[in-house]
Amino acid sequence: MCGIFGVMVSPGCETHPEKLASILKSLFLLSESRGKEASGIALNDNGTVRMLKSGLPASKLVVSDEYLNVLTPLINRDAIEIKTPITIIGHSRLMTNGKNSLNANNQPVNRDGLVAVHNGIIVNDDAIWGGLGSSGKPELDTEAFVALVAAYEAIGEARDVAVGHAFQAVEGNASVLLTAPGGQSDLCAATNNGSLYGWFNEALGLLVFASERYILTQVLLQYVPDKEAAVNIFHVRPGSGICVSAIDLDIKRFEWPAGIVSVSKVPPAVVFQQNVDVIDYSRRDYPDPDSIKRCTRCVLPETFPHIKFDEEGVCNLCLKHEKAKHKSLDILMAQIEPYRSVDGSADCLVGLSGGRDSCFGLHVVKNVLKMNPIAYTYDWGLVTDSARRNISRMCGKLGVEHILISADIPKKRSNVRKNIQAWLKRPSLCMIPIFMAGDKQFYYYAHKLRQQTGVKLFMFGAGNVLERTDFKTGFCGLKGNSGQGVLTQLSKISKFRLAACYALEFLRNPRYINSSLMDSLWAFYSSYILTDDYFYLYHYYPWIEQEVEETLRQEYGWEGASDTSTTWRVGDGTAAFYNYIYYVVAGFTEHDTFRSNQIREGMMSREEAMERVKSDNKPRWESLEHYAKTIGFNLDEALLTIHGMPKLYK
Numbered sequence: 001m002c003g004i005f006g007v008m009v010s011p012g013c014e015t016h017p018e019k020l021a022s023i024l025k026s027l028f029l030l031s032e033s034r035g036k037e038a039s040g041i042a043l044n045d046n047g048t049v050r051m052l053k054s055g056l057p058a059s060k061l062v063v064s065d066e067y068l069n070v071l072t073p074l075i076n077r078d079a080i081e082i083k084t085p086i087t088i089i090g091h092s093r094l095m096t097n098g099k100n101s102l103n104a105n106n107q108p109v110n111r112d113g114l115v116a117v118h119n120g121i122i123v124n125d126d127a128i129w130g131g132l133g134s135s136g137k138p139e140l141d142t143e144a145f146v147a148l149v150a151a152y153e154a155i156g157e158a159r160d161v162a163v164g165h166a167f168q169a170v171e172g173n174a175s176v177l178l179t180a181p182g183g184q185s186d187l188c189a190a191t192n193n194g195s196l197y198g199w200f201n202e203a204l205g206l207l208v209f210a211s212e213r214y215i216l217t218q219v220l221l222q223y224v225p226d227k228e229a230a231v232n233i234f235h236v237r238p239g240s241g242i243c244v245s246a247i248d249l250d251i252k253r254f255e256w257p258a259g260i261v262s263v264s265k266v267p268p269a270v271v272f273q274q275n276v277d278v279i280d281y282s283r284r285d286y287p288d289p290d291s292i293k294r295c296t297r298c299v300l301p302e303t304f305p306h307i308k309f310d311e312e313g314v315c316n317l318c319l320k321h322e323k324a325k326h327k328s329l330d331i332l333m334a335q336i337e338p339y340r341s342v343d344g345s346a347d348c349l350v351g352l353s354g355g356r357d358s359c360f361g362l363h364v365v366k367n368v369l370k371m372n373p374i375a376y377t378y379d380w381g382l383v384t385d386s387a388r389r390n391i392s393r394m395c396g397k398l399g400v401e402h403i404l405i406s407a408d409i410p411k412k413r414s415n416v417r418k419n420i421q422a423w424l425k426r427p428s429l430c431m432i433p434i435f436m437a438g439d440k441q442f443y444y445y446a447h448k449l450r451q452q453t454g455v456k457l458f459m460f461g462a463g464n465v466l467e468r469t470d471f472k473t474g475f476c477g478l479k480g481n482s483g484q485g486v487l488t489q490l491s492k493i494s495k496f497r498l499a500a501c502y503a504l505e506f507l508r509n510p511r512y513i514n515s516s517l518m519d520s521l522w523a524f525y526s527s528y529i530l531t532d533d534y535f536y537l538y539h540y541y542p543w544i545e546q547e548v549e550e551t552l553r554q555e556y557g558w559e560g561a562s563d564t565s566t567t568w569r570v571g572d573g574t575a576a577f578y579n580y581i582y583y584v585v586a587g588f589t590e591h592d593t594f595r596s597n598q599i600r601e602g603m604m605s606r607e608e609a610m611e612r613v614k615s616d617n618k619p620r621w622e623s624l625e626h627y628a629k630t631i632g633f634n635l636d637e638a639l640l641t642i643h644g645m646p647k648l649y650k
Contacts, residue, residue: 003031013205035094085246112150164256181277190241298596305474354387361461387571415516422511576623
């Protein structure tokens with residue numbers, strides 16, 4: 001399992017700060033044998049805690065600038081002795097609960113006024129959270145233990161008693177090192193399975209802990225001059241612990257009686273304010289939606305490309321917005337009349353992806369426009385299973401012929417994988433659309449199908465003006481909105497600039513020049529060169545979210561995704577991944593633009609939109625896992641790169 005270790009020095013000890021830093025590094029490197037998937041450290045300098053954790057192995061963490069920042073109290077000392085008590089705890093992780101690529105799941109844990117590292121697996125953390133009456137269970141089981149200790153301390157229990165009660169309540173094996181900001185750097189070390197060893201030298205004013213006797217012995221033989229003293233190691237026995245005063249390293253041993261404390265009888269969870277004494281050098285996993293500056297009228301953040309705010313905090317997109325002026329349904333009826341068949345034969349082709357817009361569009365074409373459509377799907381390998389089921393529901397219920405054109409799916413997925421791997425070597429927000437290049441032949445085959453079927457009218461259930469995602473071209477340097485929200489209607493100069501941006505990125509990152517290159521060029525041709533002579537349904541028929549969702553669910557049993565409450569983009573297998581990147585790096589996603597447009601159109605209040613955005617932007621783990629497995633890349637490695645990218649927000 002994981003490796004944990006700790007070091008304590010008392011004021012005036014004979015251990016030089018540089019030697020202490022060397023001992024710490026050796027503990028880290030030797031503990032890496034117990035887990036290489038993440039690492040972290042917390043240094044408590046007389047009550048002020050400096051903390052760092054990362055989804056990197058210890059051997060990489062200890063050479064980072066962030067690690068040196070944590071050790072500032074040691075490496076910046078000119079004196080030959082340490083004058084304030086210092087406690088250091090560290091962790092080298094073997095992943096069990098929670099992804100190591102997300103720092104919230106790595107250690108040390110900073111919760112409820114306590115900082116801790118833990119080795120083992122607590123198997124009844126669900127029951128513990130239930131007993132604490134806490135909503136929102138974290139992935140990391142360690143947090144359940146820390147929350148238990150904090151709850152017992154909140155009702156007046158001393159730390160050793162609180163830790164003992166917590167151990168009685170947990171099921172599974174656990175060894176813990178725990179300290180607290182704001183105090184005197186005291187340390188509590190305890191275990192229920194004996195995976196904890198310590199060494200104490202009063203003359204040196206030094207106390208060291210490790211998960212294994214071997215690790216501790218190897219470190220001490222390097223740095224302790226008295227070889228006999230170096231092997232004078234004590235074992236923290238199962239069912240016991242020690243509390244150590246940082247002032248004089250006075251050790252108080254304690255045990256807890258046999259038996260289990262019922263988790264239904266634990267004290268209620270206590271809400272603590274963020275501890276101001278913790279200086280966290282770890283990268284943030286996610287932006288804080290409420291701390292990013294946003295337009296006071298819509299919800300677009302300051303990280304949106306080319307956004308500007310006036311004196312009242314209103315963004316330039318809101319200031320120049322004009323409410324959508326839909327062409328009337330009568331105009332559409334008149335324009336499609338020449339295409340209408342008189343004998344019931346097919347008279348239009350309708351794009352059907354399985355998403356909500358295209359499904360509702362098919363409903364409107366068949367039941368409102370009274371046309372006789374053929375539904376058309378281009379399956380490039382990332383149409384979701386739920387989208388396929390929705391396509392089946394719609395066509396079966398409406399009695400509509402369905403034509404599916406399947407790409408060489410293994411090849412398409414291989415191309416996506418190669419582009420993702422290239423992108424991860426030099427990540428850039430402007431190149432994210434290359435992940436979806438493979439689906440753009442949808443336009444090409446729409447033209448081809450019209451020739452094959454003799455059906456001249458192509459009705460497109462896209463172009464919804466609420467769903468503009470101009471920030472994608474904005475990250476390429478383009479300013480302004482595309483025509484009515486349709487990417488194919490970019491101006492010629494905008495298309496040229498977009499092509500130039502992509503070409504420059506290809507030169508900067510030659511890994512994009514792989515077997516997917518022709519597919520990417522074909523995608524650009526299909527999107528921007530082919531004639532756009534499609535009828536965009538929602539330029540005529542107003543799109544109202546409630547009407548769309550209620551109609552699809554009540555009349556067709558349309559299904560959304562199991563890992564999100566939103567119904568938008570759930571038919572697209574790539575959406576969860578690219579929106580995750582935008583959210584982590586830029587602090588917003590497509591959902592922010594969609595909800596902002598709903599605000600501007602008077603469909604939603606800003607307050608409701610903000611709450612919807614917070615829900616819509618939650619990571620879709622089920623979809624992310626499925627996408628990575630389908631394409632064939634390591635999601636954790638990708639997440640490490642994504643979270644390591646410079647953030648656009650403060």
